[in-house]
Amino acid sequence: MGCGTPSITNDQTKISETKQEIQKSEKQMIVLNGVTAVGKSSVFKGALKKPHLKDEFGFSVSHTTRKPREGEQDGREYYFVTDEEFDQMVKDNKFLEYTVNHGKKYGTSFMAIQKVLEKQHCILDIDYKGMQTLLKAALPQKQINILISPPTDEEFEKRLRTRGTESEEQIQTRLRTAIVELNFFKENKGLYQHEIINDVLDVAVEEFSAILEQITHQ
Ligand SMILES: Nc1ncnc2c1ncn2[C@@H]1O[C@H](COP(=O)(O)OP(=O)(O)OP(=O)(O)O)[C@@H](O)[C@H]1O
Known part of the structure; x- marks a missing residue:
């Protein structure tokens, strides 16, 4: 391999070092x-x-191919990337988990988590498919899983519509996925500590907040 040519082996080594650092961190x-x-x-x-x-x-900032909503900033809510950029990151093994949801790609990069864990406990907001990947791939002893549930099966649709950030077509896609999501959560309550x-x-x-306070006192 010529001088200056990107090295897959170097990349893999770096990822495995990053994983080890995440594992070693005292943060959750x-x-x-x-x-x-x-x-x-x-x-x-x-x-x-x-x-x-x-x-x-701190909050781990995910990468996504969805368009920014009003008021969202690149690098704050998400890193907004193109399909091509996202696919390249997948190829380069940059993600701890990634998923396609409602036709858009979302990924949690090792680097985003590591950046937070250097100084703080890290909050990840991921979907149920991301959770499955995390459980298989990652670092269970470092994870505290929390399920946020709606008071009724109808309420989230109301909130989705009131938020007003999705088109009717996108709402319909989300509602179809929601049936699968709700089933997954109902059948897998054992995965969640809270x-x-x-x-x-x-x-x-x-x-x-009370759960987070407990974590800071551990
Ligand atoms: N307890 C609540 N009662 C009424 N409205 C709420 C409540 N919690 C959140 N909302 C509203 O519901 C909408 C959805 O909330 P939010 O965007 O936080 O959901 P999310 O689960 O993060 O969404 P996504 O699945 O897109 O990641 C927002 O308009 C928010 O203001």
Whole structure:
């Protein structure tokens, strides 16, 4: 291999080093799951507004091929990438887990997690397929899995529509996926150390904050 040619072996070595560093870290990974629009980001954002939690916990910024919503910034809510860029990252083994949901790709990169774990416990917001990959591939002893559930099976659809960020076609796709998601969560409750019913948001934020506080005291 010529000088300056990208080396697959070097890349693999780097990934395995990154994995080991994640494994070695004393910090925890908090994995959030829940049906579409149940309020996952509302719950963790609410908790991270609290000064005593803000410094202790960070959010792993995922990569996605979906378009940014109004007010979203590249590198803050997501890294917004093209299909080609995403596929290249998959080829280069950059993702701990990735998934296609509602026709768009979402991935959690090793680097995004490692960046947070250097200083803070890391919150991941992933879908049920991402969770399956994580369980197979990753670092179970570092994971605390939390399921956010809707108060009723109809409520998330209401929230999805009220949020107003999806077209009717996208809403229909999400609703079809939601049937599968809800079944998965009902059948796999054993995967989750905690379940929070997000009925009144402030109450759910308090419950989530209490779990985070426990983690900081461990
Ligand atoms: N407890 C609640 N009561 C009423 N509305 C809520 C509640 N929690 C969140 N919402 C609203 O529901 C909508 C969906 O919330 P949010 O975007 O946080 O969901 P999400 O689970 O992160 O969504 P996604 O599946 O797209 O990642 C938002 O408009 C939010 O303001």
